[in-house]
Every structure is written in structure tokens, then in C-alpha cells.
Amino acid sequence: MKYAYYPGCSLHATAVDYDESTQAVAKALGVELIEVPDWSCCGSTPAHCTDELLAAALPAQNLLAAKAVADQVVVCCSACFSRFKFAQKHIEEKDDLRAQLSETMPIDEIEGMQVRHLIDVLVRDVGLEKIEQAKQCDPQLKVVCYYGCLLTRPPKVTEWDDPEDPQMMDDLLRAAGMETIDWPFKTECCGATFALTRTDIVLRLTAEILQMAREVGADCISVACPLCHANLDMRQDDIRKKFGVECDIPIFYFTQLLGLALGLEKRDLGIGRALVNCDELLTAKGLA
Amino acid sequence: MKYVLDQEKIRPDLVRTIERLSGEDVRQCYQCGKCSAGCPIAADMDLPPNQVMRMLQLGLTDEALDSRTIWLCASCETCTTRCPREVDLAAVMDALRHEALRQGRKSPIRQIPFFNRTFLRLIKKYGRVFEMELIGRFNVGTLHFFKDVTKAPRLFFRGRLKLWPSFKGRKTARPAFQAVKNAQRHEPAEPPAADESAGNPTP
Ligand code: SF4
Ligand code: SF4
Numbered sequence: 001m002k003y004a005y006y007p008g009c010s011l012h013a014t015a016v017d018y019d020e021s022t023q024a025v026a027k028a029l030g031v032e033l034i035e036v037p038d039w040s041c042c043g044s045t046p047a048h049c050t051d052e053l054l055a056a057a058l059p060a061q062n063l064l065a066a067k068a069v070a071d072q073v074v075v076c077c078s079a080c081f082s083r084f085k086f087a088q089k090h091i092e093e094k095d096d097l098r099a100q101l102s103e104t105m106p107i108d109e110i111e112g113m114q115v116r117h118l119i120d121v122l123v124r125d126v127g128l129e130k131i132e133q134a135k136q137c138d139p140q141l142k143v144v145c146y147y148g149c150l151l152t153r154p155p156k157v158t159e160w161d162d163p164e165d166p167q168m169m170d171d172l173l174r175a176a177g178m179e180t181i182d183w184p185f186k187t188e189c190c191g192a193t194f195a196l197t198r199t200d201i202v203l204r205l206t207a208e209i210l211q212m213a214r215e216v217g218a219d220c221i222s223v224a225c226p227l228c229h230a231n232l233d234m235r236q237d238d239i240r241k242k243f244g245v246e247c248d249i250p251i252f253y254f255t256q257l258l259g260l261a262l263g264l265e266k267r268d269l270g271i272g273r274a275l276v277n278c279d280e281l282l283t284a285k286g287l288a
Numbered sequence: 289m290k291y292v293l294d295q296e297k298i299r300p301d302l303v304r305t306i307e308r309l310s311g312e313d314v315r316q317c318y319q320c321g322k323c324s325a326g327c328p329i330a331a332d333m334d335l336p337p338n339q340v341m342r343m344l345q346l347g348l349t350d351e352a353l354d355s356r357t358i359w360l361c362a363s364c365e366t367c368t369t370r371c372p373r374e375v376d377l378a379a380v381m382d383a384l385r386h387e388a389l390r391q392g393r394k395s396p397i398r399q400i401p402f403f404n405r406t407f408l409r410l411i412k413k414y415g416r417v418f419e420m421e422l423i424g425r426f427n428v429g430t431l432h433f434f435k436d437v438t439k440a441p442r443l444f445f446r447g448r449l450k451l452w453p454s455f456k457g458r459k460t461a462r463p464a465f466q467a468v469k470n471a472q473r474h475e476p477a478e479p480p481a482a483d484e485s486a487g488n489p490t491p
Binding site: 010016040053103153192198274 | 328362365368376378386389400407417426435449459461463465466467468
């Protein structure tokens with residue numbers, strides 16, 4: 001199984017642990033990921049809030065670069081994933097947009113390219129059975145899966161299983177021997193894009209998510225997006241200070257949890273790079 | 289809040305523009321309010337999302353284009369996903385932002401378009417985001433010099449903060465920015481979308 005791999009800006013910076021754990025898990029499961037040569041930023045929220053053409057053009061350029069490697073491109077960041085899927089849809093549906101793009105790039109060549117989120121590839125291409133066979137232990141962790149906004153919504157664009165009660169990440173972690181807890185905040189918004197501009201909004205939304213996770217008895221939260229991770233992991237101190245509530249809970253990328261079940265080294269999974277300490281939890285569960 | 293339906297304020301032409309940009313028909317909305325009920329940011333907005341739709345239905349485009357709502361919308365897609373009339377409200381929000389920028393309107397929450405401009409300028413320069421410079425420029429531009437600085441060393445010692453930018457994506461990004469430049473040349477009468485002279489972003 002060979003795929004082009006688009007890490008995106010975050011995975012080469014603050015979310016380097018997501019990149020490390022993705023590569024380690026893919027290798028262990030026989031998924032070949034080849035980095036898109038000279039990939040650029042997808043434009044993220046600032047592009048689509050500013051200019052529709054730019055928001056389509058940046059993903060399109062990266063799809064063209066990915067095509068040199070494979071016709072399926074794997075994206076891990078939910079925000080990048082969403083931008084790629086939206087760009088494809090807009091380019092397909094809007095003739096004037098396509099005409100404008102064709103002035104500077106061979107836009108027709110991206111036709112037939114498939115954008116896949118890593119969770120989708122692991123569940124549908126690798127398969128849950130193979131993951132069950134490959135696991136080395138049953139990590140005794142009670143996990144809540146946090147999908148956030150852009151992985152699942154809108155379903156017409158993301159082609160995800162269910163926008164209100166998604167299951168794919170839960171299925172994956174259950175196959176890897178973890179207990180996933182049903183909870184009502186799977187797809188709540190963390191305010192991602194306002195991390196810098198309106199931190200107050202992020203603190204309010206994030207506090208609710210963290211508290212709910214603790215209330216349902218989770219040991220940790222599993223995420224699939226570097227922006228969700230940043231807000232949930234980096235803001236716990238600020239929330240405690242501002243609202244005076246207990247909200248500490250370790251945040252993992254789903255790839256890190258999967259890696260633990262596959263018996264991979266913590267160092268190779270980037271575990272320990274998050275601000276919230278998880279040593280105590282992993283020691284208590286015999287995973288240290 | 290009281291809104292006055294004044295002949296002079298009603299702009300059906302601008303409503304058509306928003307409809308063309310978003311691909312949505314504002315009359316589809318039947319004002320059930322489901323969008324506002326699920327919107328995570330509604331509490332911070334001046335117009336809840338369903339009222340933005342109502343303003344457009346009434347032709348009161350100024351109310352929508354100058355609202356805080358369009359800048360506070362986090363593009364979380366909840367409204368679009370849940371609308372029983374299949375109105376793509378997140379696309380309407382995008383269209384309103386684009387039109388407000390094109391007309392050179394001042395955002396009531398200036399730090400948000402300022403952040404967007406700064407972000408896009410860095411991508412144009414480097415091809416990828418360089419977080420240190422982004423945060424630095426944002427803090428200086430908004431006069432919040434020390435916002436979140438205590439986080440930097442903690443990230444650095446965990447290997448998560450890069451001190452130098454990467455230029456690797458520049459070549460890939462260039463045709464994308466060129467496409468935007470070409471499109472703006474075709475519409476010379478209009479100010480560029482990412483106008484750098486849009487003023488001091490201090491909130
Ligand atoms: S959910 Fe749809 S129909 Fe209902 S008020 Fe919002 S936009 Fe209108
Ligand atoms: S997309 Fe914007 S308006 Fe719609 S629910 Fe999300 S934040 Fe609210």
C-alpha cells in the first residue's frame with residue numbers, strides 16, 4: 001500500500017509528535033507513506049476566510065505535487081484534510097474557479113486524485129482485523145475520542161461515517177484493545193482557529209470539553225488534529241487559572257495510542273512532547 | 289435590538305452578490321433557528337447565525353457585512369451540517385467575509401483579518417507557516433507583546449518550536465498566489481482582497 005503523505009505545517013513544527021507517531025505506526029502496519037515533494041501550506045482558515053481562489057489554489061498545487069508520488073494522498077491534520085476536500089469540491093463544481101486556476105496550473109490533472117484521512121486508511125484499507133492481529137498488548141486505557149469539527153463536517157465534503165456520532169476512531173482504538181467511552185462531546189468545536197486571536201473563546205470551549213471528558217471517567221483524550229491538540233493540551237493551566245476548575249487530563253494523538261498497543265517505543269511515538277504529563281497514567285497502566 | 293427597514297438601506301443587488309459567491313439562495317431559510325442553537329460561538333456574536341440569514345432575506349446587507357458575527361464564525365460547519373433546509377450557512381459566512389474585504393470594510397474585530405493577512409503573507413514568503421514569526425508579528429501588531437510567551441520555552445525544550453523557517457514549499461505555493469494576482473488584474477476597479485493598508489489591527 002503506497003500513498004503520498006502530506007504532513008502540513010503543524011506536523012513539522014508544534015505537532016512533530018503527530019508526524020513521528022504517524023510514521024512509526026504506518027511502518028509497523030506496512031503502509032508506505034512517501035512525503036509530497038516540496039509541499040506548501042494548504043492555506044488553512046486564513047485562506048478560505050480571505051479569498052476563495054487562494055483557498056482552492058494552494059491545495060490544488062499540493063495535489064499536483066502529490067500526483068508525482070501516488071494518486072492517493074494521506075492527510076493527518078483535520079484542518080488540512082478539510083481544506084483539500086473543499087478545494088476538490090469547489091474546483092469540480094465551479095467552472096469559473098477552474099478557469100481562473102487553469103491560467104497558472106494544469107488543473108485538470110488533479111482529477112481522480114483521492115484525499116484520505118489516516119484514520120480512514122487504517123480502518124478501510126489496512127482493516128481492523130489486521131490491527132487486532134498486530135497489537136502486542138491491550139492497553140488498559142479508558143479513552144474518549146474527540147473528532148472535533150472538520151474531520152466529520154460537513155459529511156457531503158468529508159465523506160465521514162456520521163457527523164453527530166462518528167465511530168471510526170473509536171473502532172480503531174477498540175480494535176487495538178482500548179476501551180472507548182461514549183460521550184456527548186465527540187464533535188464539539190474547540191475554537192481552533194481563534195487560539196491566538198480570541199483566546200477567551202478557546203478557553204471557554206476547551207474547558208467544557210476537558211471537564212466532560214473527566215466527568216465520563218476517561219483516562220485521556222484521543223485527537224486527530226494538531227489544532228485540537230494544541231488547544232486541549234496547552235490551555236489546561238490557563239483554564240485552571242481563569243475558571244478555577246480541575247481539568248487536567250492527558251491528550252494523545254490516536255496514532256500515539258495505536259503505537260502503544262502495537263508495542264512501539266514511546267520515544268518513537270513522540271510521547272512526552274505534550275505539555276500535560278502522561279507518565280503517571282502510563283506507569284499506572286503498565287505502559288511506561 | 290431594533291432594525292429599521294429603510295428603502296435606502298435595502299440592497300437586493302448585494303444580496304445577489306452574496307448568493308452568487310456562496311451558491312446559496314437566502315430564501316431557502318425558514319428561520320427555524322437550528323443553526324444558532326448549535327453554533328458554538330453564538331454567545332459571543334452580535335447577530336446569531338439565523339439572524340444573519342434574516343438580514344439577507346430583508347436586504348439589510350450592511351447589518352450582515354459589518355457584523356462581528358462574520359469574523360467570529362469559526363467555520364466549524366455545524367450549521368451547514370444540521371440545517372433542515374440544507375442552507376450552507378458556513379459558505380454564506382465565507383461569502384460575507386470575502387465581500388466585506390473586497391469592499392474594504394473595517395472589521396469590528398480587527399485582529400482576526402489582521403491575523404489572516406499576516407498568516408497569508410508568511411505563506412507567500414516561505415511557502416509554509418513559520419509559527420515563531422507569525423506569533424511575533426501578531427503580538428506586535430496587536431500590542432499584546434507578551435501573550436503566551438511563557439509557552440515558548442516549554443515548547444522549545446520539547447522539540448516543538450522551530451527557530452528557522454523552511455523555504456521548501458515556496459515553489460509549490462507560487463502559482464497559487466499568481467492565480468490570485470491574475471484574477472485581481474481582471475478586476476482592476478476593486479481593491480485587492482488581502483489589502484495591507486487596511487489599518488492598525490489593534491482591537
Ligand atoms: S438552520 Fe437553516 S433554515 Fe434554520 S434558521 Fe438556520 S439557516 Fe435558516
Ligand atoms: S460555521 Fe460559523 S456560524 Fe456556523 S455553527 Fe460554526 S461558528 Fe457558528
